Amino acid sequence: MKTSGGSDAAKRRAGESAAEAVADGDVVGLGTGSTAAHAIRRLGDRVDAGLEVRGVATSFASRELAAECGIPPLDLDEAVGPDAPGIDVAIDGADQVAVGRGDDPTAGPLIKGGGAAHACEKLVDAAADRFLVVADPSKEAPVLDRSVPVEVLPAGRTAVAEAVRAADGEPALRRAERKDGPVVTDNGNLVLDCAFGEIEDPDALATTLATTPGVVEHGIFVGLADEVHVGTETGVRIVTR
Template sequence: MTDRNQTKESPEKKAAGLYAASLVKDGDAVGLGTGSTVAYTIKELGRRVREENLNIVGVVTSYQSEMIAIEAGVPLTSLAETPKLDIAIDGADQFDSNLFAIKGGGAAHTREKIVSMSADRFVVVSDPGKKSEILTVAVPIEVMPFGRELVTKSLKDLGGEPVLRAAAKKDGPVITDNGNFVIDCTFGEIKTPQELAAKISQIPGVVEHGIFMNVDEVVIGKTDGTIEIIKL
C-alpha cells in the first residue's frame, strides 16, 4: 500500500527537516507547519515519540499536517488548550538576507502565521533554492470571497499583479482550510517587506498575507546531508 503522504525524497529537505526535529526538547509544545520539508520533521518527531519516549504535543497548521502527524503518532493539541508554544517549525517559499520570508504556497499561511507568532522560537526549514538577497516571489494573500474584487483592485493600486489561485484538480479557485480564496500577487523586487506588509494588511477583505517578519533562524539542508544555519 502506498503512503498517501509519500513524496519523492529530497536529501536537502530531509536534512533540514530532521535537524529541526532534533531542536525539539522533552516537554515542548510544538507548532507544526505545512509542506514537504516539514513533513520530514513531523515524521521524525513521531519516531522520537515512539522510540525515545519523547513527551511533546503538537499544534498543526493544516489538515495535511494533521494527517501526517496522526499517522506518525505525534500527540496533538490546539491553541485553545495550549496557547503558548515553545517552538514552531515551518517551511518557506523564499527568504531574504534579513530573514523576511514569504510563505503560503500550501495556502495555509494564515494558520501558519498564528502558530508561529504563538511560539517563543520560529525555525524555518528550507533547501538552498529558497534563499534570495531580495524577496521576489508572489505574495499569497488569503481573501474573504466577498471582498475579492476590492482586494484585487487595491493590490493593483499598490503596483501588484494579483491572480486568483485556481485549484489543480477541481474547477474554480483554491479554498483554504478557513473557507477563503487565495490571491497570489507579484510585486517584483520587494525591497521593503515591512512597508508592503502593512499596506496589504490595511485592505478590507484581506484575512492575512504571506510576508513573515518573525523568523528567528533558517535551517538549510544540503545535498550531502549537512545543514547550514542562518541567524541574525
C-alpha cells in the same frame, strides 16, 4: 501554487535538523509543506523512542500527518492564553527566505503560503517562543521577489485585487488542481497570488496588505524567523536572525 525546487534529500536534512532541536515536554508548532513534513516524521520517530511532545498543527494536512506519526495533538486555543502551556518551538517551511549575504548572513523576512495555510501558520509561528524555518537552498534569495499569497474573503476578492493593483502589484486568483474553480483554504476563503517584483521594503508592503479590508492574512512574515535550517546535499547550514 506549491513551490518546487531543491532535492528531497536536502529537504529531509533541513526538517530533521530542526526536529532535533525539540526538547522533551515541548509544545511544537507543526508547519505545512514537504520540508516541514520531514520534521513531523522525524518527531514521530522521536516520540516512538520516548520523547514526550504535543503538536499544534497549522493545517488539515499537518494534522493528519502528525496523527499518523503518533504525535499527540493540541489545539491552538488550548496552547495559548492564560494558564496555557504556550508553544515552545514552531517548525515550518518557506516559499522564499531573504538571507543576507557576506561573511555573516542573517535570516530575514519570508514569503509563505504556497500551501494556502499561511493564516494559521502565522498564528502558530508568531505565538511560538522560537520559530525554526526549514528550507533547501533554492528558497534563499538576497531580496524577496516571489508572488505573495493573500487569503481573502470571497466577497472581498475584487476589492482586494484593486487595492493590490493600486500598490503596484498584479493579483491572480489561485486555481485548484484536479478540480474546477479556485483553491479554497481550510478557512473557506480564496487566495490571490500577488506579484510585486523585488520587494525592497517587506515591512511596508506587509502593513499595506494587512490594512486592506477583505484581507484575512498575507504571506509576508517579517521579524518572526529565529533560525533557518538550510538542508544541502552534504549537511545542514543554520542561519540565525
